[in-house]
Amino acid sequence: MAYAAIADRDNAHALHDPQSFITKYIWSQDHKVIAIQYTITAIAIGLVALTLSVLMRLQLGFPQSFHLIAPQNYYQYITLHGMIMVIYLLTALFLGGFGNYLIPLMCGARDMVFPYLNMISYWVYLLAVLVLVAGFFVPGGATGAGWTLYPPQAILSGSPGAKWGIVCMLASLAIFIVAFTMGGLNYVTTVLQARCRGMTMMRMPLSVWGIFMATVLGLLAFPALFVSAIMMTLDCLLGTSFFMPAVSSMGQPLGYNGGSPLLFQHLFWFFGHPEVYIVALPAFGIVSDLLSTHARRHIFGYRMMVWAILAIGCLSFVVWAHHMYVSGMNPYFGFFFATTTLIIAVPTALKVYNWVLTLWRGDIHLTVPMLFAIAFIFTFINGGLTGLFLGNVPVDVPLSATYFVVAHFHLVMGVSPILVVFGALYNWYPKMTGRMLNDTLGRIHFWVTFIGTYMIYLPMYYLGILGVPRRYYALDSAIQFIPPSVHTMNEWISVSAMFVAAVQLVFLFNLVWSFFKGKPAGGNPWRSTTLEWQTPDTPPRHGNWGERLPVVYRWAYDYSVPGAREDFIPQNVPPDKLTPVGHAH
Amino acid sequence: MNIWVAFGVLTVGVIIWFMLIRKLNTKSWERHGSSVHVRSARGDLGEVHVPPARIALWVFLAVITSLFGLFISAYFIRMGHGHGADHGMITDWHSVSKPPILWFNTAMLVLSSVAMQLARNALKSNKRARVNGYLIAGGVFAILFIAGQLIGWRQLHASGYGMTQGPAGAFFYVLTGVHGLHLLGGLIVWLKTVIRMRKREVELIDVRLSIELCTLYWHYLLLVWLVMFTLLLFT
Numbered sequence: 001m002a003y004a005a006i007a008d009r010d011n012a013h014a015l016h017d018p019q020s021f022i023t024k025y026i027w028s029q030d031h032k033v034i035a036i037q038y039t040i041t042a043i044a045i046g047l048v049a050l051t052l053s054v055l056m057r058l059q060l061g062f063p064q065s066f067h068l069i070a071p072q073n074y075y076q077y078i079t080l081h082g083m084i085m086v087i088y089l090l091t092a093l094f095l096g097g098f099g100n101y102l103i104p105l106m107c108g109a110r111d112m113v114f115p116y117l118n119m120i121s122y123w124v125y126l127l128a129v130l131v132l133v134a135g136f137f138v139p140g141g142a143t144g145a146g147w148t149l150y151p152p153q154a155i156l157s158g159s160p161g162a163k164w165g166i167v168c169m170l171a172s173l174a175i176f177i178v179a180f181t182m183g184g185l186n187y188v189t190t191v192l193q194a195r196c197r198g199m200t201m202m203r204m205p206l207s208v209w210g211i212f213m214a215t216v217l218g219l220l221a222f223p224a225l226f227v228s229a230i231m232m233t234l235d236c237l238l239g240t241s242f243f244m245p246a247v248s249s250m251g252q253p254l255g256y257n258g259g260s261p262l263l264f265q266h267l268f269w270f271f272g273h274p275e276v277y278i279v280a281l282p283a284f285g286i287v288s289d290l291l292s293t294h295a296r297r298h299i300f301g302y303r304m305m306v307w308a309i310l311a312i313g314c315l316s317f318v319v320w321a322h323h324m325y326v327s328g329m330n331p332y333f334g335f336f337f338a339t340t341t342l343i344i345a346v347p348t349a350l351k352v353y354n355w356v357l358t359l360w361r362g363d364i365h366l367t368v369p370m371l372f373a374i375a376f377i378f379t380f381i382n383g384g385l386t387g388l389f390l391g392n393v394p395v396d397v398p399l400s401a402t403y404f405v406v407a408h409f410h411l412v413m414g415v416s417p418i419l420v421v422f423g424a425l426y427n428w429y430p431k432m433t434g435r436m437l438n439d440t441l442g443r444i445h446f447w448v449t450f451i452g453t454y455m456i457y458l459p460m461y462y463l464g465i466l467g468v469p470r471r472y473y474a475l476d477s478a479i480q481f482i483p484p485s486v487h488t489m490n491e492w493i494s495v496s497a498m499f500v501a502a503v504q505l506v507f508l509f510n511l512v513w514s515f516f517k518g519k520p521a522g523g524n525p526w527r528s529t530t531l532e533w534q535t536p537d538t539p540p541r542h543g544n545w546g547e548r549l550p551v552v553y554r555w556a557y558d559y560s561v562p563g564a565r566e567d568f569i570p571q572n573v574p575p576d577k578l579t580p581v582g583h584a585h
Numbered sequence: 586m587n588i589w590v591a592f593g594v595l596t597v598g599v600i601i602w603f604m605l606i607r608k609l610n611t612k613s614w615e616r617h618g619s620s621v622h623v624r625s626a627r628g629d630l631g632e633v634h635v636p637p638a639r640i641a642l643w644v645f646l647a648v649i650t651s652l653f654g655l656f657i658s659a660y661f662i663r664m665g666h667g668h669g670a671d672h673g674m675i676t677d678w679h680s681v682s683k684p685p686i687l688w689f690n691t692a693m694l695v696l697s698s699v700a701m702q703l704a705r706n707a708l709k710s711n712k713r714a715r716v717n718g719y720l721i722a723g724g725v726f727a728i729l730f731i732a733g734q735l736i737g738w739r740q741l742h743a744s745g746y747g748m749t750q751g752p753a754g755a756f757f758y759v760l761t762g763v764h765g766l767h768l769l770g771g772l773i774v775w776l777k778t779v780i781r782m783r784k785r786e787v788e789l790i791d792v793r794l795s796i797e798l799c800t801l802y803w804h805y806l807l808l809v810w811l812v813m814f815t816l817l818l819f820t
Binding site: 114181189190193194220221223226227230231234239240241255257258259260263266267270 | 651655
């Protein structure tokens with residue numbers, strides 16, 4: 001058994017079905033249950049981050065009205081909002097949630113190759129979330145250093161939570177990285193070793209490719225955050241001077257000497273930029289599958305898409321310093337990073353063209369997942385094109401630390417991936433629960449979210465070009481050059497943000513209501529070709545495939561094949577079982 | 586300097602990753618292709634797959650290559666670019682006196698690695714007692730290494746270099762600490778293997794993979810230590 005490949009374990013009983021409620025739903029080693037645990041936890045902590053953004057918008061839109069929001073609170077909200085959204089929501093949801101659910105099902109495996117490690121990964125992730133939340137309740141409150149946690153200010157007494165909040169933050173990040181590494185080893189090894197018969201790498205759905213490559217990026221990039229978290233914790237607790245230069249606080253010299261704050265920035269962004277693609281690549285992959293399925297057309301340029309994912313993954317490690325143009329770097333250094341940054345636009349643009357060409361002359365079904373997928377293309381182009389501005393040093397310098405940057409990164413790596421998350425949840429919820437999500441509520445959720453995010457972020461570009469700085473608690477009186485229109489605009493943005501935040505409650509209600517009252521979905525409601533829709537049971541049982549593992553005969557995109565009776569041919573249909581047109585069953 | 590170290594890390598990562606990508610065209614469900622030949626006392630087991638644990642360990646080695654590479658990169662940057670050093674100011678980097686026990690520790694770690702390799706070799710001739718002996722020796726040498734490192738810490742501390750007395754000392758504690766923790770993690774797997782081998786019903790073939798992977802991990806950590814030790818000695 002020890003040497004038998006996972007793919008050869010045809011007998012489902014060898015994986016002994018869990019019996020009690022606890023082993024089935026709490027201490028579960030089943031990848032599907034772990035995926036749902038990850039998803040629920042990520043959405044729960046994401047709601048905290050959403051609430052924080054509402055509080056920030058209340059302050060920015062109506063600066064005099066909310067006395068509960070003190071400046072230090074505002075900085076805590078900013079910091080935690082950013083960190084939670086990027087790491088604890090998006091990374092965890094895409095890799096821990098969708099990665100766990102889709103990799104074994106799409107590859108035709110019974111489970112991850114190390115189910116026990118997978119289970120531990122979730123519980124350690126939960127611990128990381130709890131430590132993060134604990135930061136709110138320690139003396140001094142959570143850290144307010146901004147999500148980049150730049151020293152020296154992150155651990156100096158001027159910043160909120162400089163004593164214990166920052167330690168909670170760093171500890172939580174380190175724990176998260178341990179959890180991610182355990183999960184990541186599983187995802188990579190499962191993709192490499194546990195694919196079913198016939199599933200070559202070049203037949204894998206692009207969702208799996210995106211998640212796989214994002215995991216590889218995460219495994220190589222998260223150590224940089226780990227290194228900086230450890231060294232900063234030591235600076236904070238033991239008084240070492242890795243990052244801390246000689247500084248005085250309130251006229252008194254602190255014990256630090258000679259540390260390099262720039263070193264932290266390099267380490268942070270050596271992680272931070274790949275992190276953008278850790279979030280984006282799974283979104284790229286999943287949206288490719290959504291577009292193909294709901295346009296009833298094969299993905300355009302499959303091989304190109306795979307190589308684009310690989311190229312983006314490699315390039316993402318050599319662009320990190322474009323986040324540091326204003327740190328006083330050598331101009332040649334800046335030139336190098338501007339060049340690599342613009343080069344990365346090439347594979348990214350290829351992907352956009354291919355998505356659009358997939359839709360071209362497709363039989364487009366405007367289902368809710370499809371609406372989100374198309375909205376993703378729009379939003380990604382909007383956010384991506386402004387990235388070209390910010391990638392160039394001379395344009396970036398005046399725009400740096402303005403609302404232009406805020407709008408850019410929210411559209412490109414906040415809203416775009418979250419639109420895919422929504423699309424994917426609408427798409428795979430029927431497989432997870434056996435019931436459809438309510439269509440009307442879904443459409444309300446979609447249109448308010450989609451239009452609403454534009455009402456929020458397009459004005460921010462304008463604010464940025466006016467020079468409105470980000471991360472300011474209030475803009476009144478102190479800054480002379482800001483015209484009154486900015487304040488009106490801020491009110492508008494805040495009101496829009498309330499609407500968008502409120503409509504997410506409709507989505508949550510839909511998730512819960514449909515679980516009990518939703519329309520039964522059947523095994524394959526979207527008439528998809530990929531393996532997860534061909535399971536004998538819906539939701540799939542432990543071991544996924546019943547007695548026999550599936551065998552794959554074709555790629556994942558046989559939609560509207562000329563001459564075929566149905567407009568889709570599942571991956572596991574052998575060539576001799578194809579029913580030609582007009583052939584009676 | 587710093588940028589080149591970063592690229593060095595990157596290159597190593599990419600190389601390891603390419604070793605993985607070579608597997609992209611393999612068919613994981615097929616019995617030939619990427620397979621190893623296993624023989625045991627009970628006869629030829631035939632060709633089998635590369636076990637998932639082996640792949641996972643290689644991926645993990647890529648992860649910790651990135652980790653140690655970045656630590657070493659940070660070491661160089663902090664050494665060369667202490668605040669103000671770019672502008673002709675004197676850096677605050679002062680080399681610390683290395684405790685002589687580090688040489689003894691290095692010898693222990695080499696012996697540990699050799700013993701693990703001998704255990705692995707003994708697997709092939711199927712000599713259970715020898716495998717057991719070398720395996721335990723390998724672990725004991727590793728424990729001696731860690732104990733020696735702790736003594737080294739005490740000696741360094743006693744000679745006046747605490748965490749806060751300059752970056753060289755602080756890096757010494759951090760680098761050796763992280764390396765030691767990784768070795769401790771390996772020792773947990775080693776301990777589980779040793780306990781399993783004490784059971785009668787556990788055949789040699791059942792622990793073969795654990796021993797092979799421990800050996801690989803031990804060699805890797807020896808390599809990391811040699812790189813780090815050289816670095817610490819000369820700076």
